[in-house]
Amino acid sequence: MNFVVDIVVTLKPSVLDPQGTTVKEAFHSMGYSKVDDVRMGKYMEVTISAGSKEEAQGKADEMCRKVLVNPVIETYSFDIKEQEKQEVN
Amino acid sequence: MNFVVDIVVTLKPSVLDPQGTTVKEAFHSMGYSKVDDVRMGKYMEVTISAGSKEEAQGKADEMCRKVLVNPVIETYSFDIKEQEKQEVN
Incomplete structure (x- = not known):
């Protein structure tokens, strides 16, 4: 089975986000007062093959902790759903 | 009232995503076969002041369409929730 994992990685609230501040100032200068x-984050849609949702969840969590996220300054959350079958005609 | 808008901007499915392919290959070379x-996207958490949830929704939608999203290659979705009050001690 294939599972689609939507991963969101954000900076911890105590960490300064200069990129977000820049976007906020750009909004202000465009009239959106x-x-x-604004806080920026990263978004990834990862498709994993696994035998069960639990297995996919474990894999996704491990990938986040070991590869995608810097635990010193970032936190993450993800959402798993089974991939809809694609018909091959 | 303050509203927190979680915006996700993704490439349309028909658009090639070389950054995602690179991340996928990195996963493979690390043993995550x-x-x-992998498809990469952008994530932003925007705090807006507005009189009502509907007003915040309208503002967020306009900001997405006019500023944050390139409608030729990208789509977007967002999620609005009222900001929890922060106590000032």
Whole structure:
């Protein structure tokens, strides 16, 4: 079975985000003065083959911890769903 | 009221994603052979002040369409929630 894992990696709230501040200032200079804050993150859609949802979940968690996320400054969350079958005509 | 808008911008499925392919190959070379596909996207957490959830939704949609998203190659989705009050001690 194939599972699609939507991973979001964000900076911890205590970590400064200069990229987000730049985007916020760009919004202000374009007239969007109601924007109070912008924090940037990373988004990945990873397709994994696994025997069960639990296995896919374990794999995704391991990949996040070991590869995708810097635990000193970042946190992550993900969402797993089974991939819909694609018909081959 | 303040609203937190979680915006995800992804490439349309028909658009090639060389960055995602590179990440996929990196996973394979690290032993994660069950990774079938990786697609990269952008994630932003934008805090907006607005009178109502509908107003915040309209603002967020406009910002996505006019600024954050290239409609030729990208699609977007977002999620709005009211910001929890922060106590000032």
